[in-house]
Amino acid sequence: MWEPARQIAARSLDRVGDSIANFLPGLLAFLAIVLVALAVAGAVRILLLRFLRRVRFDQWADRAGFSAGPDPALLLTRLAAWTIMLLGLLAALPALDSGLASYLAVPLLRYLPHLLAAALILLAGHWVARFLARSVLISAVNMQIHSARLLSLGVKWLVLVLAAAMALEHLGIGRQIVLLAFAILFGGIVLALALAVGLGSKEMVGRSLERQFSERREEEEEIRHL
């Protein structure tokens, strides 16, 4: 009576032991990868921060229009460190040989390039928007256009919306909706401008053009600057 029970219990314990023996190397590998990722993230954080401080990244970011918060260098190093940590975690999960872990990790790793591309598009969009907005502002002021700031703001948001739509399209989020929304928004802006110029502001535009031409005539008579 007791012998079969003991044998069952022994088998059960053997199975548990085997399971633990099978699981332990995976766990150790998982912990090792995570620890390495942690160490690499820490080192990257220290070295990258030192490098960015040396090349005066904060000033450059400020000039380029990427100033996010009071300390862009620290923000970037934190971002890099957390990205390495996340990558380490995703690389370590399959080591546990868990179906769920692999199920989560593999698609996430495959999606990562899209995520990075979208982030790059947004960053580039932000930079282009700021650059174009400043170009338009300075040109409009030099041409003595009254609504220079409004024009510049319009250009900035147009580029930002375009960049956001491109990024979302790249991520595959609501492709059709984003495309439609963008087309409607862009078309709406153009239509509104056309209507404003064609109907509402006909006289104002006429006066403005007339003033523009009369000023051009005056300008032709003006001094030689060189």
Place this chain on the structure above:
Amino acid sequence: MIVNSDGGSTDGTAQQVLEAGLPESSVLMLAHPLHPVHRLTTPYHGLPGKGSAFRTIFQLAESLGARACAVVDADLRSITPQWIELLVRPVLDHGYDFVAPYYLRHKYDGTITNSIVYPLTRALYGKRIRQPIGGDFGFSGGLVSHYLQHDVWQSDVARFGIDIWATTTAICGNFRLCQAFLGAKIHDAKDPGSDLSAMLAQVVGSLFAEMENHAAIWREDHQPEIVPIFGFQFAVGTETVSVNIRRMIDSFRRACQDLREVWGAILSAENLAGLEALATRAEEPFRFEDSLWVRSVYDFAAGYRRRVIDRDHLLRSLTPLYLGWVASFILQVEAAGPEQVEERLEALCRVYESEKPYLNSRWGDSG
């Protein structure tokens, strides 16, 4: 030899140069006049611009072993044969290397030269060259060879910065400098499409680029040095010029509101506050103080060097500020004669010189 360094003209210039008759009286008054005078018209190579045209002439002068070489702009109306003699005689007879032009101009003309280029060049290098970007120069053979040794012919110098580059290179190379009085300067009506903002950006950008290249020289102390003037100085009548001052002041005032963020990145807080106070001041007449103007120009130079914002943006944002100063200058000299105008500009030059320590402090240590 007469050379037309042609930039693809379609108005028959090349043919006119080749067919031009040269009566004996108009030929250079050399010890031994040469006949016939050779004429050559050739398209220049490289980047389109005046600098590339100069380079072709320099190369020809060097290959011919010319002792002196003069260059003149293509759009001059007041040029006479004597101009060539005036530009090369100091080289041939007196051993000078660089002859800058000295013109009589209307008091409202050449305002970029008067407000920035002349006083800044003088403050930086100590040489009183009245028209550093006059465009018509005389060079010695040695200076021509010196120019050709520089590797600048694929840069903005080849396109539009040749005048200030030629002047600055001659100054910094310790060549012997003088000026030639050429009388009035009248050129063709300006291109209606020419844009003040682009023109100012090109001229001031070239000047700032030269400042960067020669920082080690200009950061030393230089005592102002008079550069001799050759030629008989006489008074000439100049055309009347109409100016829309209201529009200039409006442009400055509007820019103080709209460009606050851009100027904030370039100007010191004190100067920005000074400009804003000036823009909002209602008192008449409008008066832009020289010290504020000069410090603002120095802020722009330092900002250009430190690339505080995109350089083209920085240079173009100077336009309304410049218009503000020009409006103030015109209001001050409206009733003044040529001598009083020169006195007024002399006062501006002295402010540029006295504020040079401010430029040094803003420029930074590594340049």
